Amino acid sequence: xxxxxxxxDLKTAETSEDSRFAVPTMRCAGCISKIxxxxxxLPGVIHARVNFSTKQVAVSHxxxxxxxKLKGAIGLLGFEAQILADNPLSEDRGDTKRxxxxxxxxxxxxxxxxxxxxxxxSGAIGxxxxxxxxxxxxxxxxVIAYSGRPFFASAAMALRYxxxxxxxxxxxxxxxxxxxxxYETATSGPHAYFDGVVxxxxxxxxxxxxxxxxxxxxxxxxxxLLKQTASGAMIIQSDGTTVWTKAGEIEAGMLMQVAAxxxxxxxxxxxxxxxxxxxxxxxGESDPQNRSVDDEVLAGTTNLTAPVKVRVTAxxxxxxxxDIARLMDEAGQHRSFHVRVADRAARYYAPAVxxxxxxxxxxxxxxxxxxxxxLLISVAVLIITCPCALGLAVPAAQVVASGALMRKGVLVKxxxxxxxxxxxxxxxxxxxxxxxxxxxxxxxxxxLSDDQKSVALALAQSSNHPISKAIAxxxxxxxxxxxxxxxxxxxxxxxxxxxxxSVGVSLTRPQKGGNGSAxxxxxxxxxxxxxxxxxxxxxAEAVVESLSELGLPASxxxxxxxxxxxxxxxxLGVLAQANAKPEDKVDTIKRLSKQGDKVxxxxxxxxxxxxxxxxxxxxxxxxxxxVGQQAADAVFTSDSLMPVALxxxxxxxxxxxxxxxxxxxxxxxILAVPLAxxxxxxxxxxxxxxxxxxxxxxxxxxxxxGAAK
Amino acid sequence: xxxLAVLIPIALLMGxxxxxxxxxxxxxxxxxxxxxxxxxxxIEDEKEVGDDQEV
Numbered sequence: 061x062x063x064x065x066x067x068x069d070l071k072t073a074e075t076s077e078d079s080r081f082a083v084p085t086m087r088c089a090g091c092i093s094k095i096x097x098x099x100x101x102l103p104g105v106i107h108a109r110v111n112f113s114t115k116q117v118a119v120s121h122x123x124x125x126x127x128x129k130l131k132g133a134i135g136l137l138g139f140e141a142q143i144l145a146d147n148p149l150s151e152d153r154g155d156t157k158r159x160x161x162x163x164x165x166x167x168x169x170x171x172x173x174x175x176x177x178x179x180x181x182s183g184a185i186g187x188x189x190x191x192x193x194x195x196x197x198x199x200x201x202x203v204i205a206y207s208g209r210p211f212f213a214s215a216a217m218a219l220r221y222x223x224x225x226x227x228x229x230x231x232x233x234x235x236x237x238x239x240x241x242x243y244e245t246a247t248s249g250p251h252a253y254f255d256g257v258v259x260x261x262x263x264x265x266x267x268x269x270x271x272x273x274x275x276x277x278x279x280x281x282x283x284x285l286l287k288q289t290a291s292g293a294m295i296i297q298s299d300g301t302t303v304w305t306k307a308g309e310i311e312a313g314m315l316m317q318v319a320a321x322x323x324x325x326x327x328x329x330x331x332x333x334x335x336x337x338x339x340x341x342x343x344g345e346s347d348p349q350n351r352s353v354d355d356e357v358l359a360g361t362t363n364l365t366a367p368v369k370v371r372v373t374a375x376x377x378x379x380x381x382x383d384i385a386r387l388m389d390e391a392g393q394h395r396s397f398h399v400r401v402a403d404r405a406a407r408y409y410a411p412a413v414x415x416x417x418x419x420x421x422x423x424x425x426x427x428x429x430x431x432x433x434x435l436l437i438s439v440a441v442l443i444i445t446c447p448c449a450l451g452l453a454v455p456a457a458q459v460v461a462s463g464a465l466m467r468k469g470v471l472v473k474x475x476x477x478x479x480x481x482x483x484x485x486x487x488x489x490x491x492x493x494x495x496x497x498x499x500x501x502x503x504x505x506x507x508l509s510d511d512q513k514s515v516a517l518a519l520a521q522s523s524n525h526p527i528s529k530a531i532a533x534x535x536x537x538x539x540x541x542x543x544x545x546x547x548x549x550x551x552x553x554x555x556x557x558x559x560x561x562s563v564g565v566s567l568t569r570p571q572k573g574g575n576g577s578a579x580x581x582x583x584x585x586x587x588x589x590x591x592x593x594x595x596x597x598x599x600a601e602a603v604v605e606s607l608s609e610l611g612l613p614a615s616x617x618x619x620x621x622x623x624x625x626x627x628x629x630x631x632l633g634v635l636a637q638a639n640a641k642p643e644d645k646v647d648t649i650k651r652l653s654k655q656g657d658k659v660x661x662x663x664x665x666x667x668x669x670x671x672x673x674x675x676x677x678x679x680x681x682x683x684x685x686x687v688g689q690q691a692a693d694a695v696f697t698s699d700s701l702m703p704v705a706l707x708x709x710x711x712x713x714x715x716x717x718x719x720x721x722x723x724x725x726x727x728x729x730i731l732a733v734p735l736a737x738x739x740x741x742x743x744x745x746x747x748x749x750x751x752x753x754x755x756x757x758x759x760x761x762x763x764x765x766g767a768a769k
Numbered sequence: 770x771x772x773l774a775v776l777i778p779i780a781l782l783m784g785x786x787x788x789x790x791x792x793x794x795x796x797x798x799x800x801x802x803x804x805x806x807x808x809x810x811x812i813e814d815e816k817e818v819g820d821d822q823e824v
Contacts, residue, residue, distance in 0.1 A: 110805060113801070191773075199781070
């Protein structure tokens with residue numbers, strides 16, 4: 061209905077390709093129609109559909125239309141677009157959908173069976189009661205078979221490895237109760253527990269769905285932050301033309317054309333041109349480094365100043381980045397050993413409950429009521445004690461808490477991250493990009509005259525160097541308009557020069573000296589030095605203080621030089637380790653873990669990836685590299701570091717609520733189990749008890765709504 | 770009793786319809802872009818070229 065389809069050529073539709081683009085600047089309904097209609101008018105586009113929630117556009121098009129051209133077309137419509145690689149975080153979205161279907165089926169069964177059960181409870185007798193029991197069985201059995209599968213599958217998996225998790229008692233309870241209810245139905249007995257069983261499945265599945273939705277929501281938020289550019293390069297063909305080639309298809313010996321501002325997709329040697337390269341994501345070094353012909357450049361660095369031609373020496377698995385990826389895989393393996401709190405509780409809970417049910421059975425057998433009555437009572441015990449609190453209370457608390465954190469700009473990837481965050485007792489901070497903003501900020505612009513400012517802006521805008529960008533950004537923020545300059549020349553490693561009102565002006569080579577960097581603005585004979593520093597994030601000191609109040613002493617671990625790290629460490633008043641390579645960072649964390657410390661790592665760069673994966677729990681800023689954001693358990697989007705302390709506080713409150721919920725569940729069991737043991741629990745009492753206890757724990761979890769204030 | 774023979778199948782059928790509809794909605798990605806769906810009602814339909822607009 062929104063004119064998003066343009067069938068140019070039905071024959072080509074059969075061989076269409078799908079591409080996805082991130083368009084973060086979409087704001088309104090007008091943007092949706094502009095993009096969809098604009099793309100639909102493009103020859104070769106078969107279908108374009110905007111997903112506004114994720115700020116993405118999906119385009120199916122003929123193979124002749126490349127992703128580059130589409131990106132350009134979206135650019136012409138006035139939107140900055142990025143080609144999306146396959147999203148590495150969206151793999152397991154299908155799980156939540158499957159669970160949601162199971163919940164829907166369980167909900168349908170629960171309502172219909174409850175309808176029949178209520179009439180049985182209100183006094184249906186004889187044939188009517190039998191009919192209703194049979195109808196309940198008819199509805200319940202397919203529903204249990206369908207909706208119970210997640211529990212049965214997980215319990216079977218645990219039993220195969222001779223372990224137990226909370227799905228084992230749930231599955232045993234479900235199967236026993238169903239079997240007994242069927243027997244009761246067939247023999248016109250008084251009690252069938254179909255309603256209780258299906259309700260139990262519904263509540264427990266609801267807990268899982270909440271857990272899955274929270275994971276999906278956070279992952280979607282994080283993947284929206286990822287730069288997500290499908291990494292690749294312009295490869296120069298033998299006939300001189302360039303073709304965009306994906307990183308996976310680049311081979312050693314190929315020739316890459318790397319424009320200023322581009323990331324390198326492979327390691328190589330420069331054969332033409334010279335330029336400054338930003339190594340900060342790879343090593344943590346904050347100063348750009350100059351490279352010229354015959355120098356080696358590495359994948360993952362950014363070309364800053366001038367276009368260069370690079371002969372590829374290593375691509376794909378052989379590049380320097382892949383070492384980091386391998387290190388990360390190894391470091392991340394211990395993560396799977398973390399046992400979530402609900403499963404830990406189930407280790408004690410399940411045997412206790414099973415013993416109790418068995419004792420009830422044996423006890424009543426000894427009392428001589430016959431095996432049928434004894435079995436009925438022990439099944440009532442199993443149903444009453446089924447771990448609703450464990451299945452629902454934990455995810456409910458974690459979902460509410462992560463929602464509260466999300467409103468404050470902290471995206472927590474899953475519930476296990478919150479549990480680990482609450483346990484952290486030591487924090488390690490990376491410097492470049494984590495404690496500092498990761499980009500230089502000019503400090504003395506106020507010394508410049510108005511003319512100097514507008515000339516500086518004009519010069520800075522014509523360069524891609526991080527210092528130029530920083531100067532341009534702060535001048536634009538001050539509403540300065542660029543002066544008119546001509547014959548702009550940029551010399552890599554030197555600076556930009558131009559003519560302004562026939563006066564030679566230049567913004568030249570930043571001179572080292574002191575902390576941070578500087579650049580020189582020359583207008584005719586007058587020279588003015590502009591100094592820049594990589595600013596420490598606002599309230600970093602307060603954050604370090606409040607973290608240590610929470611019992612998390614902080615220290616710095618940086619890949620940057622000692623001279624750059626020391627002033628930051630002094631200002632924050634923390635210990636620091638400088639010149640740390642990625643493997644050094646992992647070693648430091650492993651050493652601390654061996655001492656029994658539970659390390660919270662906060663870092664952003666590629667070089668922090670392995671450390672983020674190795675730490676007990678990790679947080680990355682939203683400006684972090686894609687690798688950093690994927691490795692971290694949580695991502696915060698603000699400029700301030702305060703969310704780190706806030707996340708720890710909220711995680712601890714969440715665990716407190718989880719413990720309260722366990723307390724409530726145990727209290728409920730203390731009341732209900734004696735009733736069940738004494739044989740007084742009918743299906744009606746079981747249904748009331750189950751729903752009340754579930755509502756109470758969910759209600760308690762909802763108190764976390766304002767936890768992040 | 771005879772009323773039940775009619776009412777119970779009707780109740781079940783209605784429940785199944787709801788369930789089927791929910792499944793259909795999920796399969797057709799109806800929940801994929803909730804914000805976008807809210808905004809799409811504001812998009813004006815494209816007028817044919819030369820179409821007279823009411824003033």
